[in-house]
Amino acid sequence: MATAVTTPEQAGRRRSWRRLPIVHQLRQSVGLQRGMLIAGLVLMGVFVVTAVFAPLLAPYEYGQLRDDQGTFGAQQAPSAEHWLGTTVGGYDVLSRVIWGSRTALYVIVVAVLLSIVLGVLLGLVSGYFGGWLDRILVVIADAVYAFPTLLLAIVVAIVISGGQSSMWGGIFAAAISITVVFIPQYFRVVRAETVRVKAEAYVESAKVIGASNRRIMTRHVLRNATRTLPLILTLNASEAILTLAGLGFLGLGIQPTAAAEWGYDLNRALSDVSSGIWWTSVFPGAAIVLTVLGLTLVGESLNDLADPRLRTRRRVADVPEDVPEDAPAGTPEVAAVPGGTLSGPDGVGAPHTGGTRA
Structure with a gap:
């Protein structure tokens, strides 16, 4: 019988594929834990695909009020022309929900990138050098972290844009306000890990052989101090969506003629609920709930799998290590x-x- 010989290159590629981020966690998970992770990934995938292909999926533009047959009409019930009905302002609900996913994705990307860069940099410097700089940064981070998230975001949004802005102005205003809230979280995590890592023997050895502080921080400390950031990133992404929706619900977000935003649509649908017009509030609310649920499921699953005390070990007889x-x-x-x-x-x-x- 012919045998297939596995070359070292093939074995290396197979191990590399199995150790990709998500793939490795999927192979570790089992039972309910795997089900939660898969469900979260599916919801996240739907959200990202909807946001990326919004121009192709949405039947109308986010600010469109009429077509060839005339105006849409306000508060129209779901029909063949408008699958999810129309809003009190006469917008197509389905189109607003689809375009709103793109706005949410923009805010998540900008806010998370800004907060990671600033939080990691400050945490690395503070934890590595210590001293008076460390004490000052810790006090500032704790002071910012003590403020309620939404209240701080409201204050920052008003200072930046006066509460009224265009699409990109509103996106950056919301993203920067969320960034201010998230920086202390990344700062505290990276600082704590840096303090632990810099006491390791390999860091001391690098100092002995004359490596500069910059090289030690970037080549030895940074890599080992940021391993838990993917877990925080997924949880912060869900919090960013809730903060953006909160700003829009309070009327401090993006204007409807500039972009679609789920929180603003919920605010405009408040009066519809008591009148029995359910579709203007249910679908934007469901979009927020499902997106946040997907991000939270992924974040909690990754957190469980990263903690040996919470991770459920697979049976060795089923899948080898x-x-x-x-x-x-x-x-x-x-x-x-x-x-x-x-x-x-x-x-x-x-x-x-x-x-x-x-």
């Missing part, structure tokens, strides 16, 4: 049987050192 990263290329995968001996892919006591059987 990955080969360690420091193992030489071509080393076969070996599964550890609890209470037993090491067993190779062939089920015998010693690992199978030849090719894989066809």
